[in-house]
Amino acid sequence: xxIEVRIPTIxxxxxxxxxxxxxxxxxLAKLIDDLEANHPGIRERLVDGEGGDxxxxxxxxxxxxxxxxxxxxxxxxxxxxxxxVVVLPAVAGGC
Amino acid sequence: MVAAVRAAPRxxxxxxxxxxxxxxxxAIVAHARRDHPDEACGIVAGPEGSDRPExxxxxxxAAGSPTFYEFDSxxxxxxxxxxxxxxxxxxxxxxxxxxxxxxxSRTDIGLASEPGAHYVLVSTRETGNNDGPVEFRSYRxxxxxxxxxxVEIVEQLPARSAV
Numbered sequence: 001x002x003i004e005v006r007i008p009t010i011x012x013x014x015x016x017x018x019x020x021x022x023x024x025x026x027x028l029a030k031l032i033d034d035l036e037a038n039h040p041g042i043r044e045r046l047v048d049g050e051g052g053d054x055x056x057x058x059x060x061x062x063x064x065x066x067x068x069x070x071x072x073x074x075x076x077x078x079x080x081x082x083x084x085v086v087v088l089p090a091v092a093g094g095c
Numbered sequence: 096m097v098a099a100v101r102a103a104p105r106x107x108x109x110x111x112x113x114x115x116x117x118x119x120x121x122a123i124v125a126h127a128r129r130d131h132p133d134e135a136c137g138i139v140a141g142p143e144g145s146d147r148p149e150x151x152x153x154x155x156x157a158a159g160s161p162t163f164y165e166f167d168s169x170x171x172x173x174x175x176x177x178x179x180x181x182x183x184x185x186x187x188x189x190x191x192x193x194x195x196x197x198x199x200s201r202t203d204i205g206l207a208s209e210p211g212a213h214y215v216l217v218s219t220r221e222t223g224n225n226d227g228p229v230e231f232r233s234y235r236x237x238x239x240x241x242x243x244x245x246v247e248i249v250e251q252l253p254a255r256s257a258v
Contacts, residue, residue, distance in 0.1 A: 009210065092162035
């Protein structure tokens with residue numbers, strides 16, 4: 001099972017410059033663990049906390065097939081072979 | 096060490112100047128004035144690697160706030176997919192400050208995630224919704240480090256060079 005994960009510019013240091021990398025997992029949490037195994041350090045940029053306390057970072061957006069995962073279960077969102085995952089940092093700020 | 100690696104994927108700007116055409120500059124200022132006292136935000140896309148701000152995309156400030164801006168997450172994805180389809184990237188990322196100077200705040204710096212972009216700040220604190228002078232300044236923000244750069248306003252961007 002392979003899922004393509006689109007990596008934003010700011011995180012491509014973890015993927016050797018690759019814009020997209022394959023990963024596996026039937027939930028987003030497992031997919032991110034698999035990403036971490038191949039691209040150490042990337043999990044910490046996406047997720048805050050461990051185990052049951054883990055959550056996506058506030059200013060990181062992850063989409064599964066164009067749906068913001070916050071609306072479909074967050075880290076527990078389910079994945080199937082051929083799904084497309086996109087990671088995009090929020091464009092945000094404030095005075 | 097991480098800093099050097101992160102900056103590497105893109106070549107540094109020649110001279111590190113933001114060169115922008117007057118019409119795009121004026122449209123960004125008009126957007127900031129229109130949305131005052133809330134912060135306005137958007138991007139100017141250009142061909143990847145060109146450093147040419149060619150296509151202004153005004154975004155909705157989903158925060159609808161005088162002190163914060165954020166692109167709506169669904170619109171953010173649409174925007175990036177459109178840019179990927181067109182082999183574009185965000186050359187300029189802009190937003191306004193409505194009560195403070197046109198300088199990146201701590202939050203702006205902490206959340207900046209496009210190391211190759213020109214971060215443009217417009218301040219409407221002096222004139223609000225009205226005509227008059229506004230601050231229009233540009234920065235690079237890489238790994239928490241802010242570098243201001245000159246802004247050169249031209250009537251038209253120079254013709255695309257053959258690469």
